[in-house]
Amino acid sequence: MDLGPYLLFASLEGLVHAAVLSLIALGLSLVFGVMRIVNVAHGEFFMLGAILAWWISGFVFGSPAIGFLLALIIAPLIAGVIAMSSDWLILKHLKYDPEATIIATIGILYIIQQAVLMTFGPDARPVEQPFNYRLDLYWFGFSAYKFFVVFSAIILLFSVWLVMAKTKFGLILRATQLDSETAQAFGIPISTVYSLVFGVGAAIAAVAAVLIVPIQQAHYLMGGEPLLLAFIVVIIGGLGSLRGTVAAAVLIGMSDGIISVFFSPNLAKIIATLFVVIVLLIKPNGLFGSEKT
Amino acid sequence: MKRDLFIHLGAIALLFLLEILGIFSDYHQGNFARILVLTVYGIGYNVLFGYTGLLSLGHALFFSAGLYAAGLSIYHLDYNVGQALILAFCFSVLVSLVIGYLALRTVGVSFMIVTLMFSQIAYLCILYFGGITRGDEGIVIQQSSRVFLSLDLSDPTIRYYSALTVFSFCLVFNLWIARSSFGRVLIAIRENSDRALMLGYNVQLYKLLAVIISGTISGIAGASYGILFGYVGASFAAVPYSIFPLLWVLLGGAGTVLGPLIGAIFMFYLIDYASDVTDAYMIIVGIALLLVTLFARRGLLGELRYRFFPWIP
Amino acid sequence: MNKNNIINKNISRRKLMKGVAAAGSIAAMPGFVRYSQAASSAPIKIGFQVHRTGIGAAYGRWYDRTTQAAVKVINDGGGINGRPIEIVAEDDGTDPKRGAEALEKFANQHKCDVAFGTLFSHVVIGSAPRAGELKLPYFVVSEGHHVASGMLNRYTLQPGITDVKSQVQAMAPFVRNNLGKKVTMVYPDFAFGHDHRDYFSAAFEAQGGQILAKVPIPPTESSFSKYFPKIPRDTEVLYHVMVGPAVLTFVKELGEFYGNKSPKLFGFIDSVEAVDLSTPGLEFLDGSYFWEGNPRYAQSNQTEHDKFYRSAVGVDENGASVSDSKDVSTYAHMFGCWETLHIIKNGMEEAGYSGVGDRSKLIEAVESMSNMPLSQAHPQGAKIFNGKTHQTFGHQYITKMTNGKLVLAHTTSIEDTFYPDEVDYTQQSF
Missing domain, CATH: 3.40.50.2300 (Response regulator)
Incomplete structure (x- = not known):
């Protein structure tokens, strides 16, 4: 393929990647920003969303779009409820101590992953695309559904921003993020806020999973890779900065696609990883981070 | 003899006795040989995480640095075990010096990510240079090459003693660090690095030394693993092998000398028994992790130290 | 030098202790006596290393089903020399380290006669050195070139599936x-x-x-x-x-x-x-x-042996589970488990295998095998086993997807798959 169309193709692929990544990272960033904890189980909530999407769409006959829409509503709800209850049962009692939370969320990671293995088995599970339309862009074909993924992600990101910036709930979150003790002194029910945030973070990851699962299959080990990437995105973007998270997701998603144009695939992965290291070495607090951590 | 010295030398003596008296069955003898080598890895991790307070997510890099330095030099260059160990030691020092120097420009979560990324790069490089490393399939170090001072290291008893010897050296070294003024500076950095800086310590240098010691011990563990068990493969450089030492150390008790041993034994046998019960044996590991964090936050030994024996180093 | 001495002393002490313990237990434990009397009908234990978890799990599940089916057929036909097969399954997590641990468990904990199984090459390569040290015959179903390349050892064989x-x-x-x-x-x-x-x-x-x-x-x-x-x-x-x-x-x-x-x-x-x-x-x-490796869809020239094998494992003519048409098998690979178990049976009967002391005789018996004709034991097709390289060679199938089904287009000869030997394992000592 000529370089021009190739770059266009790689950019489109990178955009899809970036869209999904920014959603996953957004969930992680929200939890980190407000609660100051690292949720290592975040990738498993993503996986849970994907597996549930497959499970739910299996009940629905007729148009695959109905199953998909149903999954888009139910899967994040279930993932969110599971996350909230694990916060309530476990993390709360650890008083959100950073180290203890890491090890506890590793525990939650194993439990969710293995429970899915026991319940749904180890196979990769497909979900049918809600609509199957291949755009023929002369040099190559591209699935119209992938544009839908990008579009949905943008809408979701925008609504999260709206909630954060314009609503009272957003105000409470921002207050908690800035200074949880003072927020508590002003009568904000910190414990409830934390549970909600943990649930919402997981639900956003599950939404990302439902969006991606018609393109990639659901599998009980699928949570690892997005967790790593989301981690990188959150750190590069600067901890707790939503704007930075989205910018970093676009940067990493796109660069991953475009670097792969010029190098052999594995070398491209090495270079993209090195790129992350260099960014962090030059700006240890991330591109948009200011405070010390 | 001081009681802390007594406890640790006693632990080593106990491990010798178990073997001398033939108490181990063949199966547990093999398991303990493996556990002891992995504990060395845990000890290395503990120096950085438990004592200095730096959480690395990329220690598989150091483990595999030793593993591959030893394995490839035996495989391609016909080094003998002694030469391979020396090379692995030097290479581990070099790698941890370079990685430490770079990664310590960051702190906190960024440090976690930078170490993780370095480790990923190493993993991808092992795959990329598949012509030399045989990538994920890895290479086998033949039994005939695994001879040290005319001892056949693949013999189960000799393997056990070799693992125990490496373990004993590292444990005593770790104990020495914990009791030395150097170790106290590391702990001071863990507790409050700003204050340590104000007291006039070159915090950055101490941290770098901690990374080098930690990385080198991990590298020795890797080299020992490859030589004693005869296999060198890319899976040891992947993310789970960076997480395992963290788990052993946290389970056993971060910042305790015997913690990694207790954590490694606990986790090994937990998986061993759980896998007889269910395919999803990691779920039991997950539950155990939760129970430990909920009820023994400082790890098994750490909790004992906190409640009863504050003198344990 | 000094260290050397200590260790030698320790070994002899250890052996002595074991000897005493063994003598004591034979005399004292009623169970032990009963076992030695009943040895001729005691089951043959085969350690089955299987990808239950990890990235190989989809293969592992079908390897498991095929193995269970083959064991049932063999046991219904009188077992091996009149002794039934007992499978001791252990998950290797599709990880080389766990794979090696599984072999140790088979040899030392469960006292298995032989070990068998697993697909992914890195698990085989990580486990094989342990098989050699434990002197445990290790029959792999991996299709990797590792066995024939000479990197493994005399105890590792791949008689039931061709290599890549x-x-x-x-x-x-x-x-x-x-x-x-x-x-x-x-x-x-x-x-x-x-x-x-x-x-x-x-x-x-x-x-x-x-x-x-x-x-x-x-x-x-x-x-x-x-x-x-x-x-x-x-x-x-x-x-x-x-x-x-x-x-x-x-x-x-x-x-x-x-x-x-x-x-x-x-x-x-x-x-x-x-x-x-x-x-x-x-x-x-x-x-x-x-x-x-073996056509997933039942072909028009389907042999009676494929028919038998297919129904024994529970696979329909489209290569899916008979109980769930969406549950598609790994038909191109899993026949290797069936054939390998039959080869173990033949090898043991050939060698007059009676217990772990006869392991090297079993390996020699398998090494001396050559032609394996198409039969119920070899439903995928005839094979020629090379005892020197421990690798089998056989027909390969090329199918064309036609109206959603894979239809046989070409079958290679066995000779098409030959290449010069790269190793002679029979030169290695046991």
Whole structure:
């Protein structure tokens, strides 16, 4: 393929990647920003969303779009409820101590992953695309559904921003993020806020999973890779900065696609990883981070 | 003899006795040989995480640095075990010096990510240079090459003693660090690095030394693993092998000398028994992790130290 | 020197203690006496190393089912020398370290007679050194070239499935003569893919063909589209092989990228193993060719042996589970478990195997095997076993996807798969 169309193709692929990544990272960033904890189980909530999407769409006959829409509503709800209850049962009692939370969320990671293995088995599970339309862009074909993924992600990101910036709930979150003790002194029910945030973070990851699962299959080990990437995105973007998270997701998603144009695939992965290291070495607090951590 | 010295030398003596008296069955003898080598890895991790307070997510890099330095030099260059160990030691020092120097420009979560990324790069490089490393399939170090001072290291008893010897050296070294003024500076950095800086310590240098010691011990563990068990493969450089030492150390008790041993034994046998019960044996590991964090936050030994024996180093 | 002495002393002390303990237990424990009396009918324990978890799990599940079916058939037919087989299964987590631990458990904990199983090469290579040290015969069903390459040891054999080197080189003439002479290869960027890259390109160029480009895919990848533009435009044949949980994504994205304008496709069935071919988005595969170790769909010339094997394992004529038509088997690989277990049975009967002391006799008996005719024990087809390289050779099948089914287009001869020996394990001592 000529370089021009190739770059266009790689950019489109990178955009899809970036869209999904920014959603996953957004969930992680929200939890980190407000609660100051690292949720290592975040990738498993993503996986849970994907597996549930497959499970739910299996009940629905007729148009695959109905199953998909149903999954888009139910899967994040279930993932969110599971996350909230694990916060309530476990993390709360650890008083959100950073180290203890890491090890506890590793525990939650194993439990969710293995429970899915026991319940749904180890196979990769497909979900049918809600609509199957291949755009023929002369040099190559591209699935119209992938544009839908990008579009949905943008809408979701925008609504999260709206909630954060314009609503009272957003105000409470921002207050908690800035200074949880003072927020508590002003009568904000910190414990409830934390549970909600943990649930919402997981639900956003599950939404990302439902969006991606018609393109990639659901599998009980699928949570690892997005967790790593989301981690990188959150750190590069600067901890707790939503704007930075989205910018970093676009940067990493796109660069991953475009670097792969010029190098052999594995070398491209090495270079993209090195790129992350260099960014962090030059700006240890991330591109948009200011405070010390 | 001081009681802390007594406890640790006693632990080593106990491990010798178990073997001398033939108490181990063949199966547990093999398991303990493996556990002891992995504990060395845990000890290395503990120096950085438990004592200095730096959480690395990329220690598989150091483990595999030793593993591959030893394995490839035996495989391609016909080094003998002694030469391979020396090379692995030097290479581990070099790698941890370079990685430490770079990664310590960051702190906190960024440090976690930078170490993780370095480790990923190493993993991808092992795959990329598949012509030399045989990538994920890895290479086998033949039994005939695994001879040290005319001892056949693949013999189960000799393997056990070799693992125990490496373990004993590292444990005593770790104990020495914990009791030395150097170790106290590391702990001071863990507790409050700003204050340590104000007291006039070159915090950055101490941290770098901690990374080098930690990385080198991990590298020795890797080299020992490859030589004693005869296999060198890319899976040891992947993310789970960076997480395992963290788990052993946290389970056993971060910042305790015997913690990694207790954590490694606990986790090994937990998986061993759980896998007889269910395919999803990691779920039991997950539950155990939760129970430990909920009820023994400082790890098994750490909790004992906190409640009863504050003198344990 | 000093250390040397201590250790030697310790060994002898240890052995002494064991001897005393053993003598004591024989005298004291009623169970022990009963066992030795009943030894002739005690079960033969076969340690089964299986991918229950990890990336190989889809294969492991079917390896398990095939193994259980073969054991049932063998036991119903009187077992091995009148002794039933007992399978001791242990998950290897598709991880080399766990794989080695599983072998230790078989040998030392469960006192298994032999070990058997597993597919992924790195697990085999990580486990094999332990098999050699434990002196535990280790029969692998992996199709890797590791056994025949000479990197393993006398205790490791692969008698029930052909290796990737022979499979790949046998495909080259067919691709060259029927599909085209300019090939681009897409393969996973790790050792299994590298075997495809090296052995196919060598064999194909020897046929006068040309490899236009080689596109390796990083093993951690879950989305593949961005690599497809690297496939040159003048490619006549696209040779593809992929493994792992993301294979369906791989083929779907391939179809999306090309639509109906693709070059001719030749793939290893691994790319769609355990994948339901009626999944939406796979229609473009119609007319493309696949290598299959054993044809997934029952063919018009189906042998009675395949019929028997298929129904014993519980697979329907479309290669799916009889109880769930969406549950597609790994038919191209799993026959290896069935055949290997039958070979273990024959080997043990040949060697007059009575207990772990006869392990080396068992290996010698298997090494002396050569022709394995098509039969109930070998439903995939006739094989020729090379006792020196511990590797079997057999027919390979090329099928064409026609109306959603894979229809046999070509069967290679066994001779097509031969290559010069790279090792002689029989020269190694036990």
